[in-house]
Amino acid sequence: MIKKIAKDEWASGLSKLAKTYRLFGPVAERGPDGARTFHNFKALAPGELPDLDLGNTRLSAKSLVFPQSEAMFTYTLDEDRDDHHILKEVPADGMSRVAFGIRPCDAKALAMVRMNFDTPEYKDPYWLRLYEATTFVGLACDAPCPTCFCTSTECGPYHEEGLDLLLCAEGEGLLAKAITEKGERLLADAGWEEAADQDLGARKAAAEGCITSRIGTDQLAEGDLLDLHGADFWEDVAFACINCGTCTYLCPTCWCFDIQDEVFKQEGQRLRQWDSCMFPIFTVHTTGHNPRDTKTQRVRQRFMHKLKYFVDKYEKGIMCVGCGRCVRHCPVNIDIRKVADLMNRYTSDAAKAEQA
Amino acid sequence: MLTYIDEIRAASARLLQEGAVEMVVGFRQGSQPMMNEPCLIRRPEDVDTLVWDSHCGINLTNYLTNRKEKIAVIAKGCDARNIVTHIIENKIEREQLYILGVPCQGMVDKRQIAMRVAGEITEVGESDTEIRVQTTRGEIQTFAKAEVLQQNCTLCTHRNPVLYDALIAEAVSEQTVDRYTDVAAIEAMTIGERQQYFQDLFAPCIRCYACRNACPLCYCPTCFVDEAQPQWVGKGQDAVDVMTFHFLRAYHCAGRCTDCGACERACPVGINMRVLTKKLEKDCVNNFGWEAGLSPDVRPALDTFNLDDPDKLIK
Amino acid sequence: MLLSNLLEYMGIERNRLHMSWVSSAEATKFIDVVTEVTEAVRALGPNKYFIKDQAKVA
Numbered sequence: 001m002i003k004k005i006a007k008d009e010w011a012s013g014l015s016k017l018a019k020t021y022r023l024f025g026p027v028a029e030r031g032p033d034g035a036r037t038f039h040n041f042k043a044l045a046p047g048e049l050p051d052l053d054l055g056n057t058r059l060s061a062k063s064l065v066f067p068q069s070e071a072m073f074t075y076t077l078d079e080d081r082d083d084h085h086i087l088k089e090v091p092a093d094g095m096s097r098v099a100f101g102i103r104p105c106d107a108k109a110l111a112m113v114r115m116n117f118d119t120p121e122y123k124d125p126y127w128l129r130l131y132e133a134t135t136f137v138g139l140a141c142d143a144p145c146p147t148c149f150c151t152s153t154e155c156g157p158y159h160e161e162g163l164d165l166l167l168c169a170e171g172e173g174l175l176a177k178a179i180t181e182k183g184e185r186l187l188a189d190a191g192w193e194e195a196a197d198q199d200l201g202a203r204k205a206a207a208e209g210c211i212t213s214r215i216g217t218d219q220l221a222e223g224d225l226l227d228l229h230g231a232d233f234w235e236d237v238a239f240a241c242i243n244c245g246t247c248t249y250l251c252p253t254c255w256c257f258d259i260q261d262e263v264f265k266q267e268g269q270r271l272r273q274w275d276s277c278m279f280p281i282f283t284v285h286t287t288g289h290n291p292r293d294t295k296t297q298r299v300r301q302r303f304m305h306k307l308k309y310f311v312d313k314y315e316k317g318i319m320c321v322g323c324g325r326c327v328r329h330c331p332v333n334i335d336i337r338k339v340a341d342l343m344n345r346y347t348s349d350a351a352k353a354e355q356a
Numbered sequence: 357m358l359t360y361i362d363e364i365r366a367a368s369a370r371l372l373q374e375g376a377v378e379m380v381v382g383f384r385q386g387s388q389p390m391m392n393e394p395c396l397i398r399r400p401e402d403v404d405t406l407v408w409d410s411h412c413g414i415n416l417t418n419y420l421t422n423r424k425e426k427i428a429v430i431a432k433g434c435d436a437r438n439i440v441t442h443i444i445e446n447k448i449e450r451e452q453l454y455i456l457g458v459p460c461q462g463m464v465d466k467r468q469i470a471m472r473v474a475g476e477i478t479e480v481g482e483s484d485t486e487i488r489v490q491t492t493r494g495e496i497q498t499f500a501k502a503e504v505l506q507q508n509c510t511l512c513t514h515r516n517p518v519l520y521d522a523l524i525a526e527a528v529s530e531q532t533v534d535r536y537t538d539v540a541a542i543e544a545m546t547i548g549e550r551q552q553y554f555q556d557l558f559a560p561c562i563r564c565y566a567c568r569n570a571c572p573l574c575y576c577p578t579c580f581v582d583e584a585q586p587q588w589v590g591k592g593q594d595a596v597d598v599m600t601f602h603f604l605r606a607y608h609c610a611g612r613c614t615d616c617g618a619c620e621r622a623c624p625v626g627i628n629m630r631v632l633t634k635k636l637e638k639d640c641v642n643n644f645g646w647e648a649g650l651s652p653d654v655r656p657a658l659d660t661f662n663l664d665d666p667d668k669l670i671k
Numbered sequence: 672m673l674l675s676n677l678l679e680y681m682g683i684e685r686n687r688l689h690m691s692w693v694s695s696a697e698a699t700k701f702i703d704v705v706t707e708v709t710e711a712v713r714a715l716g717p718n719k720y721f722i723k724d725q726a727k728v729a
């Protein structure tokens with residue numbers, strides 16, 4: 001059922017929600033001259049509205065449930081205290097949260113990342129408690145960017161996976177489609193109950209039609225892993241890379257982290273921080289040996305993980321939702337779309353050669 | 357400048373054919389408007405993939421070290437100064453390089469252009485003086501190049517390479533500008549204002565280290581931020597750790613930075629960390645009469661001692 | 672000098688950083704320097720800026 005949210009109901013609904021939820025949404029960063037530069041997800045200040053006039057946020061929505069730095073445990077080394085040398089879990093704030101303005105690609109990425117943090121054997125309590133506390137409110141894309149290739153990644157500008165509620169712009173106001181019970185509850189809590197006699201099908205088709213960028217992935221599952229690993233194009237692909245963390249830090253599907261202890265006087269904290277396979281120290285052993293010592297190996301790792309290992313392990317497609325962030329912000333223009341096509345073509349060429 | 361590419365290709369093909377070099381480091385067409393990708397050419401028949409336009413801002417000096425081949429490199433004014441610095445610091449030998457010097461007219465700042473148009477840029481073209489962009493809304497807008505250059509290029513006083521084996525075009529005229537108005541503006545602030553300024557400046561930093569890695573000067577085998585024994589600085593998002601990283605990174609570039617702008621250009625969140633390195637540069641010029649990377653035969657300010665060096669600090 | 676200038680530029684008062692050469696034979700100079708440093712720093716009061724105790728993270 002689609003609901004209609006008029007412009008003034010939007011603000012009033014948000015202030016109603018602010019009483020029981022912590023609100024998050026895209027907020028514009030401002031340059032020195034006050035001009036809006038780009039958006040990131042932030043906690044909204046009282047009365048602040050999420051800025052929905054954006055392409056996509058510079059950093060993905062993953063930080064909402066997987067902050068770049070997060071305290072996991074605290075401890076004390078003070079032996080006069082009974083609890084010295086005991087790790088104490090940092091408690092969650094316990095508040096329900098709503099995150100507005102999540103693009104469908106980021107939402108699908110959350111569902112994808114969940115495969116890593118929430119498995120039958122292991123559950124990551126930090127990730128899960130934020131994930132479960134949050135109602136994810138999507139924002140459909142009627143004007144996708146030229147770098148968006150989400151229709152090639154089993155996603156799309158109106159894709160609903162990972163969302164509780166999907167919004168799309170309608171004149172001055174918004175349309176809202178509840179996807180889960182959480183989403184319906186949110187609509188009720190905000191008092192957004194006016195039914196709209198509309199269906200999003202045509203808008204969805206129109207938006208999908210605006211996506212101009214596509215990649216081929218159909219051969220990736222078929223290909224031989226070691227063959228691809230040994231393909232002749234890696235050095236050329238990797239040449240320009242400077243091994244920064246931009247592509248992985250901006251990516252909604254990259255989930256790697258590092259755990260660090262920091263002690264100040266007698267009081268310690270165990271912190272989890274994002275890490276990146278593009279950094280040389282990512283794989284350094286305590287012996288000093290680094291099995292992934294060259295840039296080519298690291299670049300290959302990133303693409304092989306996203307486009308081959310993940311594909312083989314989970315059988316759920318590639319580990320990329322097509323948001324285009326790494327394409328836009330790589331300082332040296334390494335483009336996953338080109339690499340995916342290279343890998344895909346390499347595999348199909350290999351298959352053809354075998355048949356012949 | 358639009359004709360530079362013909363000479364770049366011809367010279368590259370010649371050098372490869374004659375066996376004078378084994379590879380050429382240059383740029384190929386990027387997949388994004390206003391982006392080119394550094395690349396390596398080994399065969400004369402591939403030189404046509406090389407491009408040259410106003411989007412070749414990345415510093416190619418990064419791509420020369422730790423190789424055995426004899427390399428030809430296409431070097432702008434700033435790249436040439438970083439090559440000089442590499443030679444002084446024994447990172448590379450002069451004999452290993454064939455420098456194809458490019459008299460530079462400045463590289464454009466794609467973010468500035470993106471900010472000034474509505475919609476997304478889909479195509480870009482240029483003439484000698486103008487940049488023309490087309491957007492997803494079908495509009496075409498033109499900008500005078502001089503108005504959309506990277507800030508460091510508007511202030512550049514060494515556009516002509518200082519060291520080269522061949523120049524691919526006639527030298528361009530050098531600019532006379534006051535390089536340090538932004539530094540002076542910060543110096544004029546009160547202590548409290550400066551503290552606030554730097555806290556705000558670095559607040560969006562995600563410590564991706566693109567600024568560090570884009571910089572040819574940052575070649576330590578293990579950077580101090582990555583060191584674990586001892587651990588000099590916390591690795592997370594604590595604001596003091598972030599600022600410590602920036603402070604020390606800048607200081608490690610003292611007397612070496614050429615203000616090529618690679619750091620700022622690489623930053624995914626648009627931080628102008630150059631205000632730190634420029635301050636160091638200004639102090640080097642004013643106190644030691646030193647500008648980095650002008651000659652391989654002069655030892656840098658920070659590794660020489662002169663009796664008349666200012667020493668007000670030491671009591 | 673470059674270092675102290677940069678620190679001051681980033682908002683750390685000049686008088687928090689002192690540098691001096693004191694030979695082991697210069698006892699009186701040592702006392703003078705220590706006195707000068709402590710007085711200068713005391714006059715500024717405790718520094719709150721660019722100081723980390725526990726990491727402040729999410």
Ligand code: SF4
Binds near residue numbers: 240244
């Ligand atoms: S691919 Fe680009 S963004 Fe990623 S590490 Fe390399 S240079 Fe950085």
Ligand code: SF4
Binds near residue numbers: 247253306321326
């Ligand atoms: S790999 Fe690139 S395009 Fe794909 S989800 Fe990550 S940032 Fe987006």
Ligand code: SF4
Binds near residue numbers: 433434463513516616
């Ligand atoms: S800094 Fe100077 S030489 Fe370097 S790109 Fe800019 S104008 Fe050219």
Ligand code: SF4
Binds near residue numbers: 562563565567627629
């Ligand atoms: S490139 Fe930008 S975001 Fe990355 S570490 Fe440097 S200043 Fe921070």
